[in-house]
Amino acid sequence: MQLFLLGLNHKTAPVEVREQLALAPAQLPHALRGLREASGVREAAILSTCNRAEIYAVGPNDSLPRLEKFLQDFHHLPLAGLNPYLYQRYDADSARHLFQVACGVDSLVLGESQILGQVKTAFEAARTHGAISNILDELFRRAISCGKRARSETAIGRGALSVGSAAVELARQIFGPLSGHTVLILGAGKMSALTAQHLVASGARCVLVANRTHARAVELAEQFNQEKPIAEAVFWEEFPQRLAEADIVIASTQAPGFVVTVEQVAAAMKARRQRPLFLVDIAVPRDIEPGAHQLDNVFLYDIDDLQGVVNNNLAQRARELQQVESIIEAEVTDWAGWYRSREAQPIMAALAQHAAQIRDKEVAATLAQLPNLSPREQEIVRALAKSISGKLMHAPLRHLREAGEAGSADVEVLRRAFSLELAADHANGKSLNGAMAQETENSEGMAAEDDEAGDRA
Structure with missing residues (x-):
């Protein structure tokens, strides 16, 4: 799965081209539904303003040609006529572009504030109509947060411009x-x-x-x-x-x-x-x-x-641009770490489940050999086993998470080291199962206890 951006804006296309791709708010539900059906992408959002028309999508690696065909068919325009004006971005570059848009540094008027509201509107429309899931949801939330940071921490949006x-x-x-x-x-x-x-x-x-x-x-x-x-x-x-x-x-x-x-x-x-x-x-x-x-x-x-x-205010905004770009790059780095870490999540889930299965099997075998234990004593045995497995799993799970964020090959090494087979839903990155969540909680809890003990020592 890959994150895509396909679009055009005031920098790449004249108004007579942009207006042909403009969408009224009432058209968005139909466009979002048609986009997902026609292109086969999992997630989609459309940002349509007078100065830009952009599609953000998550789908298979070969989705881009189908996104281009959707633009052609939905707007009844020949693709050959659109291609000279279109730009494409992938993964972290898509995120960087959206963050720049939300901060107003890609706008016709540097730092203008209206675009942040338009990004929010595009996000809400995609959510309302069920067109996005965890990846675009996270992307747009971070973009909106980045736009707010740029305006609160710098003067990029201050000063009259008319x-x-x-x-x-x-x-x-x-x-x-x-x-x-x-x-x-x-x-x-x-x-x-x-x-x-x-x-x-x-x-x-x-x-x-x-x-x-x-x-x-x-x-x-x-x-x-x-x-x-x-x-x-x-x-x-x-x-x-x-x-x-x-x-x-x-x-x-x-x-x-x-x-x-x-x-x-x-x-x-x-x-x-x-x-x-x-x-x-x-x-x-x-x-x-x-x-x-x-x-x-x-x-x-x-x-x-x-x-x-007005000119002085524009010059002041331009002087703020470097600081805003630093904010954007920091946010992109955080986003990229989160985005890459998704690759480790199925392996973390499988490892946690593997540990839980071994633990439960050994506890059951032990309790079978100790039939005279009271219910309270049996719970003590279970708690001991959970504590031991949690401590043992803490370092591997932490390393997996960090390796995933860094895009390290260690993720695959650990998978092979533990002979882990990934469930289909995990391999597709749908969600973490309960075993992983529980094992992660146990491992982090045990690690915290170890840290406290070390402090006391």
Whole structure:
């Protein structure tokens, strides 16, 4: 059995190709079912976003051609047309790729946080529809944990990456929490509306909208009022008088000259008793007379200033990349050890079962020769035998586990040394049996007692 990744993303395929492989949430159950039936893989998960389409699967070593055929048949696309855009990964490289995705280092925008939620959604969908088992379950859990580590231990996800979010970041530096503050929008274009939406989402309580075409101001105000009445449309001629009410002004008109003058800002500041005023000028040509920034407690930022904030944040994220990659490599190493250790589990189970059978056989023979033992004395004999076998098995089981994690050939050596025959379900890596679990518990318990005795000595 092998772990596979087959996919394409924004780095390998243009949007006109990516959109042909996009899956709506309602399509996922059908796709997961079809994928497993068509390819014969044991486990499967599909990560589908606007920037990537990826299949993670566990199946026989020859599964990849069937995964490719599934893509072709399900999406009704010729494989020859897809092949130039597809990438393949195997085993630990598949894990590394998913961890990079979850951390946001494979995203179009470095460190973006939305992808981690999309990885969680793909995981939950695969679990809900019974498409994954222990290997992909472990893989996705570790990927999500890795993504959380990257964001909590580094600054890879911090800092505004759009003009609107940069405006919010600067506003918070000026005012602290934005709750209770008023925003004035000059011009009802897309950029000013998006910036205002960022501010409202961050707590701004009131929005005034002024536009030369009043109907457009009314329309935009209604958009902000869909959840609760926080916005008011203002006639264009009135905005200079309303300027003093605003804590934050967003200007984005298409006027050929300045629409907000230094004199208007000075008058507003006098009426505000010099309380801070944040002016965001995202128009080209500019809407706010540059001299306004010389007034006390007036903070004026134009589109270049905001883009500078974004660029600085991107540079900061890039500086965090090396630390994030170190986290990813550590997580991949842990994952690879767990993944390789599965090869030792059937042998550990067989060894534990072998020891338990010998122990039980010898205990039964001994008790048959001692018919006068009381039930309590018989239990003492059984406990003694279990203790001895546990201590004897501790070192071999521990070595098997460590050898499996390291991918060592010692696993097969130990199997032959004990003449172990693997049950079919163990050979397929389905599960550990009760004998192994019990024997492992006994061996570890005895080892702990030995350690304590050594400490006391």
